[in-house]
Structure formats: C-alpha cells, structure tokens
Amino acid sequence: MSNRLEVRNVSKRFSRMSGVVERGAELMGLKAPNPVVRALDDVSLTVAEGEVVGIVGESGCGKSTLGRVVAGLLQASEGSVLFRGKQLDEMPGKSADEARLKVQMIFQDPSSSLNPRQRVREIIGAAPLHHGMTTARELDDYVSQQMQRSGLDPSMAGRFPHQFSGGQRQRIGIARALAVQPDMLICDESVAALDVSIQAQILNLFLDLREQLDLTYLFISHDLSVVEHISDRVMVMYLGRVVEEAAVGELFSHPNHPYTRALLQERPSLDPVQRRFSAIEGEIASPLSPPSGCHFHPRCPMAMERCRVERSELRLIGPGHKSACHLND
C-alpha cells in the first residue's frame, strides 16, 4: 500500500531578500549575508492511509512550517512532498490541482481565517462551487449538509462569522475544509484557542469525522495530552529537526530522547499531589542561530562533548521507534 503522504528530506529556509545595494556590499565583503532561518532541517515523514500523525514541539520548532509545506502553502527549499507516491510537479496540471484539493488545512484562529465580510454560506460554498462539486441551484442544500456534518445549525447559513462563538467558528472552518471533499486534514493547533469544554467537543468531531469519512490527519499541536489522545503515531520536533518518532503508546511509555522526556515530565497533570515543578534549564534557542551539534545540547542534562560538535541523526532504536540522540550509541 502506498503512503497517503510522504515527506522526503524536506528543508525550508527563510531569509530576507537583499536589495541591489546590499547585494553589492555582500559581494565586496562589506556586509554579511542576511541571516537564514532554517525552519525545517532535513525532515522526513510518512503518513499511511487513514493514519493520524501528531506533531509536537514548542514554538519555533518548525511544526507549523511543516504543515504549510505539506498543504502547499509554502514551497520547500529542498526535498520533496509526495501524495500517494507522486510528486505534485510530476503530475499533469489537472491532477495536481485535484491532489492539492484533497489536502485541506484547519487553522488555529478561526476568526482570522474566516472572512468577516462573508456570510457562512459563501465561506463554505465558494470553493465547492468553483471546483464544480455542486451547482448554484443545489448550493444551499450542499452547504446545509456540510454545516450539519460539522455540528452547525443550517439555518444560520446567512450569518456572519462574528455572530458565532469561538467553538462554532472553528466548526465553520472545519465545514469549509470538508466542503471540497478532502481525504486528508492538516490541523494546525486547531483546538489551542478553545475553552476546555469546547476543545473536547471539537476533538470528538475530529474523531467522528475520521470514522465517517476515512480521513487521514496531520495533527499539529503543542499540547501533549491532545496529541496523545488523537494520534496513532507521534513525531517530536525541536528547532527544525525531528528528535523522536514512534507509535503513540511507545512514545508516551518509553520516551527516549532527553527532550521528549523533559516535555513529558513537565506536562502539567491533574494529579493533586503538591509537586515541585522541576524545570529543564535554559531557553529555546533562536532558530536564527541554533546551537551546534545536537540543537538540544545546551539544555540537556546528559550532554557530552560529542553532542556539541556532531549532529545527531535520527536512527531506528526499536520497532518503529526512531530517536536522534548520541546516547543511544
């Protein structure tokens, strides 16, 4: 069986373009070239049909960039993204468009990803109408169906986004994504902005939709318990690199990388025992100047000399369990 999605050695670099004068100065050695942010550094990932892969990490780890590269909102600087074994630019124009349409994204902030001047009917209906999935005559019915599936009252199709609560707005975002009949959703912090009781409702909606529509998910979040709940497999990222990847049970019961262990340890829990918060030291380094060797070494309690100089490669340490740590040698 081919994988639904394969990301092969993708890197993404961001840099400010130099102006003409600046470029001249750079050529003459008068000015250092603009700094480059390596948001993604040689990241590989496979997602099987119907699988839910969770991506966790803190700010600046590249998880959102990865989601955007997969969704086609950003172009990778290096490496390739394959849908069902095929690269988009190898496909003829029309099937590339279709392949792209099959991957939809749901964003963190529903209020900034919905056009405030459009009614819900237009927000949800515009794309399927454009792509010929429905006709102008049947549009109202089509939109009602989509709204119902996402738990919205179809009678509210004539309202504007600001007339809805945060949780309902997120449902509009989900209905819009599903309206073009995708088979894969990329959820980028899709429940992070919601209240706890609403978060549970939306997570349940994702679980239900997965069952009804055989959806594949790439679920990006900083919240470990959310990722643990919904994912089949989890990938942990730190400063643009994958540090660990394993099936969800394996990762949460046998975390290998010191960063994963620190994350799990510091996850706030409902355990009412008065506990001491034992913090790992230090700040997340700036992606503009990541530390040498293993990016995590300045904060790692077990760092050795080797970690300072040599990059740690992601290697298999058990069945389906990969980790990038020199300690495994």
Add this chain to the structure above:
Amino acid sequence: MLEINGLKTEVVTEQGNVTLIDDINLNLAAGEVMGLVGESGSGKSVTGLSIMGLLDKPVQVTGGQILFKGRDLRKLSQKELRSIRGNRIAMIFQDPMSTLNPVLRIDTQMMEAVRTHESVSKQAAWERARDALGMVGIPSPEERLSAYPHQFSGGMRQRVAIAIALLMSPDLIIADEPTTALDVTIQAQILSIVQKLAREKGMALIWVTHDLSVVAGLAEKLSVMYAGRIVEQGSTADLLRRPLHPYTNGLIASLPAHNERGSRLKQISGTTPSVANMPKGCAFRPRCSSATEICFDPPALEAVEGRLLRCFHPVMEGAPS
C-alpha cells in the same frame, strides 16, 4: 489576609446594569495559593481586576466587601489605594508587555516602581531591582537591567514582569493567566519559581487560569467559576479527586488524560452563556444532564462535605461522570 464577601461587579449603563460577577466569596491566608479556574467569560479576570481596583467605567464594583488585612479596599480613596496597589498587592498579567513599557529600559521601570512606594536612593533601588531579577532566574541580572523589553524572549519578559511584582515583597499577588502564552518547558520554569517564592516569602497568591492542570500541582485551594459565579470551592485535592458540581465534574472528565486514548471524550454539550443572555436560575442548567425543575431557581453557595458548592444536584459517589 484577604477576605472577599459577596463581591458584585456590573457594567453600569443607562439602559440598566449587566452583571459580570456576583456573590464572589474568597478567603486567603498568608502563604496560601488559590487557583481561580474558569473558561472564557466566566468572570475570573474581572474578579482579579475588581480586587485590584483596576476597572474602568462603565464597569464598576457595585456590592460586597474586599477586606485586605482587615481594611475594605472599596472604602479607600484613590490615593490610599495607590499606596497598596503595586506595593502590598501586585498583579501579573498574561501578556508581559501590558506591564512593561517598550521604550524604557528595564532598570528605569523597576527603579521607578520602587521609588514610587518608598523613598530610597537610586543605588538602593537599583540593587533591589537586581536582586529581584536574580530571584526569578534571569542570568547576569546586572547586564540585563540595562536592556529594553524587546531584547528579552517571551519567557524572560514574563520573568521580568514577575520580578517587578516582587519588588516590594507584596503580601498578595494576583496572577492572571501568566503562563498561558508560554511554551510547556518555559511554563514549568515559571511555575517552579513562583512556587518557590510563595513558600519562601509567605506570599499569598491567586492564580487565575483556564487550565485546571496548571493549578493542580500549585494551589492548595481551588475556586471554580462559571458564568460570573463561584460554583465550587474547596481544597485542590478534594475537588480534583471528587468534584461535586456537574460543571467541575464535566471539565475534569473531558480532559484527554482522563479518557481512554483514541476514544470519544466525555464532553459538556452547549456553550457558555453570554452575560447579556443569562439562563434563569442556575446558569449551568441548559448544559447540565442532571438539571430538574428546581434548577430554575438560583442555587446558593452552601457548605457541603467541607467545601462550598452552588448546586441542587451534586454529583453522587459512584455516579457516572
């Protein structure tokens, strides 16, 4: 240290008043940490701001007492209030940039805070600022004092804001979601600092948050708010082990950690009501599975099993959550 009785805050308009929070009762002893938990719109931040006297018209405290060391803060003049605010009671906000002035160096801001409340030399104020930065774990505080806020990372800025709150060694700190915008590892660092300082200095702390799990390991007491009222209040251990209010119970049951991996989460249906459109009687009634006729009357906050509870139908032992 702090005793709040029947606190009520309203939006006062010519068309009539809209109640934001009502019948808030809190008790806090020196060195005690209380978690004030609720979702957006539950009134938890308004409660904090009401205590601080930081509300702007048309929002006003319209009833109740706020006794701080026996003095009612509501009866104090603006001048007296200013001598307490930032001095004996300090506040930490979610966004540190709402505390920090972006165009002033950290030392200027910190020394100004000290010299507003106490007539000390600039040198003494500077030393106090340096010590406070050291206390919150900012490396090489002498150098960092001459930096501007934008030169700090988000976590470091929040540390600076906490250091400013600590400058006068206040008796009470009100922290309004101070770690919500921070990463997990940075949040753990801030929690560990605050926990240590509260213990060492005997400060009372009110930690306002939407996240039960953040205060679970930090606070001794919890107050759960819903729609502007406290619905359940008691020791953290009791409350988390056996929540009595259907809302608290639902909140805890809906956390992914309390559900089998991959299964549907136990959810509370519906949404929080808006202040303009409060349901009659118990505000949680439309979302509550055990609601009956009697819930159309407003329940009172009553002592039940060593805690305070505002509910006619407490969750029974062994009942399905």
